[in-house]
Amino acid sequence: MTTSQDIDGLLGASEDEHLEFKAAENNFELDELVKYAVALSNEGGGRLVLGVTDKKPRRVVGTRALRAEDVAFRILQRIQLRVSIDAVDHVAGRVVVVTIPPRPLGQPVHDRGQYWVRSGESVVPMTQHQLKTIFDETRPDFSAEPLPEATRFDLDERAILRFRELWARKAGRPELLEGPWAQVLEDAELVNAGMPTVAAMILLGEERALGRLLPQNEIIFEFRDDPNDLLASKRIEFRRPVLLALDDLWSAINAFNKEEIIEDGFLKWNVPMFRERVVREALLNVVAHRNYRSQAASFIKQTPTELAIISPGGFPESVTAANILTRSVPRNRRLAEALGRCGLVERAGSGADLMFGTVLRDGKPPPDYSRTSVDEVVVELRGQVQDQHFIHFLNQLENERDLSFTVADLVLLDAIARGHRLGGEQRRRAEELKAKGALEASGAGAGRKYLLASRFYALAKRSGEYTRRKGLARGEHELLLLKHLEQFGASSMSQLEEVIPSVDRRSILKTLHSLKDQGKVRLEGTKRGSKWVVAGQKPGESEKKSRTSAAPATSDTDKTQDKTRE
Numbered sequence: 001m002t003t004s005q006d007i008d009g010l011l012g013a014s015e016d017e018h019l020e021f022k023a024a025e026n027n028f029e030l031d032e033l034v035k036y037a038v039a040l041s042n043e044g045g046g047r048l049v050l051g052v053t054d055k056k057p058r059r060v061v062g063t064r065a066l067r068a069e070d071v072a073f074r075i076l077q078r079i080q081l082r083v084s085i086d087a088v089d090h091v092a093g094r095v096v097v098v099t100i101p102p103r104p105l106g107q108p109v110h111d112r113g114q115y116w117v118r119s120g121e122s123v124v125p126m127t128q129h130q131l132k133t134i135f136d137e138t139r140p141d142f143s144a145e146p147l148p149e150a151t152r153f154d155l156d157e158r159a160i161l162r163f164r165e166l167w168a169r170k171a172g173r174p175e176l177l178e179g180p181w182a183q184v185l186e187d188a189e190l191v192n193a194g195m196p197t198v199a200a201m202i203l204l205g206e207e208r209a210l211g212r213l214l215p216q217n218e219i220i221f222e223f224r225d226d227p228n229d230l231l232a233s234k235r236i237e238f239r240r241p242v243l244l245a246l247d248d249l250w251s252a253i254n255a256f257n258k259e260e261i262i263e264d265g266f267l268k269w270n271v272p273m274f275r276e277r278v279v280r281e282a283l284l285n286v287v288a289h290r291n292y293r294s295q296a297a298s299f300i301k302q303t304p305t306e307l308a309i310i311s312p313g314g315f316p317e318s319v320t321a322a323n324i325l326t327r328s329v330p331r332n333r334r335l336a337e338a339l340g341r342c343g344l345v346e347r348a349g350s351g352a353d354l355m356f357g358t359v360l361r362d363g364k365p366p367p368d369y370s371r372t373s374v375d376e377v378v379v380e381l382r383g384q385v386q387d388q389h390f391i392h393f394l395n396q397l398e399n400e401r402d403l404s405f406t407v408a409d410l411v412l413l414d415a416i417a418r419g420h421r422l423g424g425e426q427r428r429r430a431e432e433l434k435a436k437g438a439l440e441a442s443g444a445g446a447g448r449k450y451l452l453a454s455r456f457y458a459l460a461k462r463s464g465e466y467t468r469r470k471g472l473a474r475g476e477h478e479l480l481l482l483k484h485l486e487q488f489g490a491s492s493m494s495q496l497e498e499v500i501p502s503v504d505r506r507s508i509l510k511t512l513h514s515l516k517d518q519g520k521v522r523l524e525g526t527k528r529g530s531k532w533v534v535a536g537q538k539p540g541e542s543e544k545k546s547r548t549s550a551a552p553a554t555s556d557t558d559k560t561q562d563k564t565r566e
Helices: 004-010 030-042 071-079 128-138 157-171 181-187 198-204 207-213 242-254 276-289 333-342 352-361 388-401 407-417 424-435 454-459 463-470 474-488 493-499 505-517 541-550 556-565
Strands: 019-022 046-050 084-090 093-100 116-119 122-125 219-223 234-238 259-264 267-272 298-302 306-312 376-382 439-442 449-452 521-524 531-534
Touching: 004 046, 004 084, 004 093, 030 046, 030 071, 030 093, 030 116, 030 122, 071 084, 157 181, 157 198, 157 242, 157 333, 198 207, 198 242, 198 333, 219 242, 234 242, 242 276, 242 298, 259 388, 276 306, 276 333, 276 352, 276 376, 352 407, 388 407, 388 454, 407 424, 407 449, 424 439, 424 449, 449 463, 454 463, 474 493, 474 505, 474 521, 474 531, 493 505, 505 521
Parallel strands: 019 046, 219 298
Antiparallel strands: 046 093, 084 093, 116 122, 219 234, 259 267, 298 306, 306 376, 439 449, 521 531
C-alpha cells in the first residue's frame, strides 16, 4: 500500500522507463492508461503516478481520475495484465499510483495488436528489432550453441594457451597446462562433440575465422579530441579472440589517458582519467552480457575526459540501471562461466560494485547508464575529479573513526552531496551513517533532509552552502511565516512556499498546523481558494491588509501636496 510518505519520496525521483508522472487533475482516459501500462510493462514494469506534475520541482496537484473501482479489472480483461491501483489522500491532494508488473519472459505485452514502449516523453510502437529481442529471451543460451561450420583449426593457438594458463593459475591445477588442448576445452564446455561453441569462438577464435563465422564479435575503438567531431582522430577495429584483445583494447585507451594531480596538505598523488580496473570491468561486461544474436559491433568512444562503451542488446531480463548494483543476470551463461574459470571475473572485482566504488572514491561521478535502451547498453565514465574534498572527507572519516564504507554507502553519500532525494532503504541507511558522524539531518518525518557532515563543508571552504542546506530550525520557520502573514495578510500555500523555498510543502503545512494549534494562525476558505491568516484578524480583514500592503506607500510630501491642492 502506497503512503503519503512514499509520495513525498517520489517527488524528487527522475522519470525513466520505470516511472511516469502525470498531473491528470480532472481525468485520465482508460485508453491512455492502458497504453502506458503496456509500455511500462514491456520495459520491465514500473509506476504511473497521477496527480503530480511531471516537471521538476514536482508538486502534488491532486487528481479526480480513476475513481471507478473496476479499473484494474477492466485493464486485466483488456491486456491480461494485473495492475494495482492505490489512491493516496496526500495533504496537498489525492494521488493515484498505478503499479504495473513486468511482462513475462519472452512475451511482449500488447493492446489490440499494438506493442507500445516509451520514447522520451512519448509512447511509440515497438520496432521489429525490439520485438525480436524479446522473443529471443526464451531461446537457449546462444553462447553454448556449437557452430557446425567451425573446426579446431578455427581456434587461435595463442588464445588457447592463454586460456589454459589463466585457468591453471586460478584453479591451482598445473596439470591443465599439459595434455591435449581438446580435452581441456571439452572440460570447460567450450567444445561440444568436437565442434567449437559460440563461447569458444568469442574467446579463442582465430581472426579470419571470426570474420567468416562470427563477424559481430568486434569492438571498434574511436578517439575524438572534441566530442562534436564527426570523424575520429583514431579508429581501431578489434575482431580477434577476446583473450588476446583485452590488453590491446586497454593499451588503445591508455594511450590517450591523462592524469590529474590531487593535493591533501603536503601530500600529492596522480589520478588517471580512467583506471585500468574500471575499464577492464566495463569491457568484460560487454563481452559477457552483449547480445551476440545482433549483427552490430560494440563501440568504445573516448574523448580526453569521457569514455562511452556501447554494446548491442539492452539489459538482460530484470536488470535495470536502478538495480545494477544488486542484480546480476548473465545473458551468455557458458561464456560467463569460461571467464570465471580464467579468473577474469575475480580480477575485475564484483562487477558493477568495483566500477562504482572506484570512481566514487576518486571523487568522480558514478557510471552513467541513462542512455541505455532496449537496443543497446551504454555506460559512460567521466574522468575528471569533480570534488577532491569528497576524497579527503572519506579518508578522514575512515582513518579517524575506523569506518568502512560499502559501495552502497558511497553511492548514498554521493547522492546526498549532489542534493538528490533518497528512497526508503537509503533513508534507513542514512540514519546509520548519521549516527557514525558521516551525515547530518534537518527536519523530521517525510520532510527530513540529509547532508554531509559539517567537516566536509569546512574542508571545501563552503560554509555558506552548509548553512543553506542545513536550513532553519522549526522555530525559525514559524517566525518567518508569522512575519510574512503579519506584513502581507492572507496568503496561499504557493505564496508561503516562496517564503521558505528550501522546505517542502508537507513540512510547511506541518508548521502552519502547529501555529494553528498554538492559536497564532487560522485557515480561511476551503479547498483551492483557502488562505492562511494571522489568528487575530477578523474575517475579510486579511484581504484588505493584503491589498493595502501591495499598494504603494504615501509619503509625507504627497500628503502636503494634497493639502495644498485642497
